[in-house]
Amino acid sequence: MKLWLGFTAMLKKEIILMRRYFVNSIGGIITIYFIFMLIFWGYTGIGTPGLQMGTTVENIVVGYVTWLMLMMAWQTIPYSLLQETQEGTLEQLCMSPLGLTALSGFKVVANAITDMLIVIAMLVLTMATTGTSLNIDIISLLPLVLLALTAVFGLGFFCGGITLLFKRIQSYLQIVQFALIALVAVDPSSVFRWLPTTLSSYWIQRVMTKGLNLSHVPLADWLTMIISSVFYLFIGIAVFKLCQAKARRQGTLGHF
């Protein structure tokens, strides 16, 4: 009950802020869309070095939107911790009996829900401008998306923990955004399949571009996705807790 109250409070706050700063959100969407168009023109204009390797416009659209979704999910914790630190509210969250870890978890889920609206808007927009049609099979996509998000939440907790200890981390965080592109793009046939989100991104791609459904995903792949996602989430949370403990010892939790 207390957890539920905490979660709904967090969700409500995120929705209020999203509505209040709607212009910023719109600005963000336009920027994201513009970046996509640059990539798209780059591919179609320069000729076809990428396309020869089986890259199609559909792949670009799906890859881009997947990356966008994962990036937004990943950045929730580190960036909101930076913001809460600057705004001097982090300590209040730490002092809540629910604890910072649980509240951060609520925040990441609440944000994933509001961010999903932006992701869907981008998907519709990019599909419309590139004239692609994709297989939007919600039943098949949902578990894959959840598995990808689980792993990326783990990365978010991991980076969030680091953020608690090193306040001037922003430029490094930007590098992670690009690393996420690699995770989505890398070929999952080797051990890379164990990388966070790589295999689930691959199957999201296949479902949407090839019209496959859940029954086409082999059992081994399911197991790989489930085990690795849970593993990354667990590691992320463990690191997050360790970093909190260290910040408490240093007396640098929050504002200093």
Add this chain to the structure above:
Amino acid sequence: MDIVLKVNNLTKTYSGSEGKQVKALENISFEVPWGIIFGLLGPNGAGKTTTIKSICGLVQPDAGSIAVNGWDVQCQRAKALAQLTAVLEGNRNIYWRLTPRENLEFFAAIRGRKPRRLSKEIPELLEVFGLTDKANQPVRKLSRGMQQKLALAVTLVTGAPILLLDEPTLGLDVKASYEIRSLLRRIIQEEQRTVIITTHDMNVVQDICQHVVIINEGRIVANDNIQHLLDLFQVRSYDLVVGQLTPVQRTGLEQIPHLRLEPVNSGWQISLDMENPALLWQALDVLGAEQTPIESISRKELNFEKVFMEILGGAKA
């Protein structure tokens, strides 16, 4: 009397940058009884914030224990934290992008308060704190004093019985500081709460606290009832205004240690800082010899600031 907070042998050394060790707290122990405003007083860098943050579980002490209503902050963290709420020094503590009402709702909810009771309580709180007009404006547009009042209101809406306020009047103008103090007095009178405040401002302590712990360089140098402390120091200082003195009397008085003699319009003022009550009798004997009229005897008004300086001076010596 029920003890709501027990701090036992708290010790903390920070490892600052470049391996520098800062001893912030050394064996701090004190107890806070229920239902009072308890002051933690000390100059800058004394360790007040470290003490508060340790109580709130934001700083991990090197040694010692803290029990909040019987719950240990280290071992029974969630239970202990449920008992307290804090406004930290120099922090905003509340969301500037949200309105006062939204802040109250959010912090109440993450403390597990049910919305049903809040629908009545929040408007009441806004009213008491003079924020009804501003209830739906973003907090960043409010004055510093109003923001601080809202932070205080947020501590109340959490429902926690113990409020910790780190320098609650710092940076406020006289009026806002006054309002915060009277709100605190009111909280104590009307609600079942205990307030612990830190400050380096003696006036705040003298004005609203019933009990004070004075800390300096990480150690407790006094732990007493405010009235006791004042009495202790007041009783030792007397001012006597007397009529004209003969030269013999003046030499006699000047020989008494800790006695100062100053001419005033109609006679002399004798100030006596008494280490030893016998000195007052000696002075009276000298006066009695010539039947010098005594116009007034007063116990010197000593304010808390002087007590504080004297205690700190004693601690250094």
